[in-house]
Amino acid sequence: MDILTDLQWRGAINQVTDLPGLTQELQEHPIALYCGVDPTGPSMHIGHLIPFMLMERFARAGNYPYIVIGGATGSIGDPSGRATERQLQTKQQVQANVTALTKQMQQLFGANSNIKIVNNYDWTKDLSLLDFLRDYGKHFNVNTMLNKEVVATRLDQGISFTEFTYQILQAYDFLTLNQKHHVQLQVGGADQWGNITAGIDLIHKLVGRKQPVFGLTIPLMLKADGTKFGKTAGGAVWLDPQKTTPYEFYQFWYNQDDRDVVKYLKFFTFLSHAEIDELAKKVEQTPWKRDAQRALAENVTEFVHGHAAVENAERIAQLLFTNNLQKLTADEVQQVFHSVPTTTIAKTPHNLVDLLLTMQVETSKRQAREDIKNGAIRINGIKITDTNAQIDPQSNFDGRYLIAQRGKKKHFLAQVQ
Known part of the structure; x- marks a missing residue:
């Protein structure tokens, strides 16, 4: 099966500028393509994975993706999908984010020699204002730019000249990559359509109408309940293990709704059509086993964090399920x-009732005593029913932590100092 047919089966194509032309190019020879990310922060979140998984798919099909870190465009700010002007970052912030994202991309895609990681600052830093206006700005009609959705949606609130020119800079990226690396296809989110077509128009004006270049966007991903994919009660799900731990990352995927899991298997894993179809049947026939969710969690976590992280996450889940916390x-x-809510406690032994108040597990001594007697309190996974119990906070976890639990799901952490 060719790459475009596979992407269509996976529901990964929203729009293509010239589907027959792109299909022909891919049938005749491998192509170079690109997708960009601006360094607005030091880590990508799972929403960024959607287009970059396409890069990996194209690479595995023998093509040559370029991942563009926006050291230049990130200094300007993309107005796409924003109702208000973006707060500009300092040059030092942008550079720090570039370094962090480059390292993250290398961890994700460095093993695939077909994928190249580049920074658009490298070909933009020496472009003078006069050259920018004369050689490139001259080819952009303001009326056309105003009609682009990315700009039109901002006109009521206002848009600065800085953000207004963003599409010219992104078009310049496509032109440069086309001329230097023969890049023919730009991939982006649905909100990037206007920026992508601006690049195609610039190439056609400067190189020629017959130059075979294309744009492809992916659909906006929504959950079955209509809310935006990738957001949780705690905020974004990050690829940086310091911001979202591998265990939390695994659990995010494992806890997906039955109505969404097959769609996510198609988007975020490299399982075959037959494997996904088989998992889809299990969702219908034995949903309580959560086989599809487990496959999703295992595959995405391994892609982002490695196989050891999967084994570790599953071990932790088993220990939590059996309330065997002491083995953590x-x-x-x-x-x-x-x-979870975290407090600091001293190394010396604590009366259990006082400890529960210190850790904010309980709000009163009366309630603490009642919960202890009723068997609702566990310390480091062990149920304690003696209100006079003395707790040694250094008895587990190398003396660094103590875990209090009220009921089945309420956990509280104390750092021992």
Whole structure:
């Protein structure tokens, strides 16, 4: 099956500027293509994975993707999808983010020699204002730019000249990559259509109408309940393990709705059509086993964090399920309870009732005693029903942490100092 047919089956294509022409090019020879990301922060989140998974698919099909880190465009700010003007970052912030994102991309895609990582600052830094206006700005009609959705949606609120020129800079990227590396296809989110077509128009004006260049966008991904994919109660799900731990990352995918899991298997894994169809049947016939969710969590976590992270996440999940918390390592405790309420306690022994108040597990001594007697309190996974119990905070987890639990799901963490 060719790459475009596969992408269509996976529901990964929203728009293509010239589908017959792109299909012919791919049938005749491998092509070079690109997708960009601006360094607005030090880490990508899972929403960024959607277009970059396409880069990996094209590479595995024998093509040559370029990943563009926007050291130049990130200094300007893309107005796409924003109702207000973006706050500009300092040059130092942009450069720090470029370094962090480059490292992240190398970890994700460095093993695939077909994929190249480049920075658009390298070909933009020596472009003078006069050259920019004379050689490139002259080819952009303001009326056409105003009609682009990315600009039109901002006219009521206002848009600065800085953000207005963003599409010219992105078009310049496509032109440069086409001329230097024979890049023929730009891939982006649905909100990038106007920027992508601006690049195609510039190439056609400067190189020639017959130059075979194309644009492809991916659909906006929504969950079955209509909300935006990738957001949780705690915020974005990051690829940086310091911001979202591998265990949290695994659990995010494992907890997906039955209505969404097959769609995500198509988008975010490299499982075959037959494997996904088989998992789809299991969702219908034995949904309680969560085989599809497990396959999704295992495959995406391995792609982002490696196989060891998958094994670790599954081990932690099993220990939590059996309430066998004492077998967790200190580092695993940090992973699991990364986002739970955290306090600091002294190394000396504590009366259990006082400890629960200090850790804000309970709001009163009366309620603490009642919950202890009712068997609702566990310390490091062990149920304690003695209100006079003395707790040694250094008895587990290398003396670094103590975990209090109220009921089945309420966990609280204390750092021992």
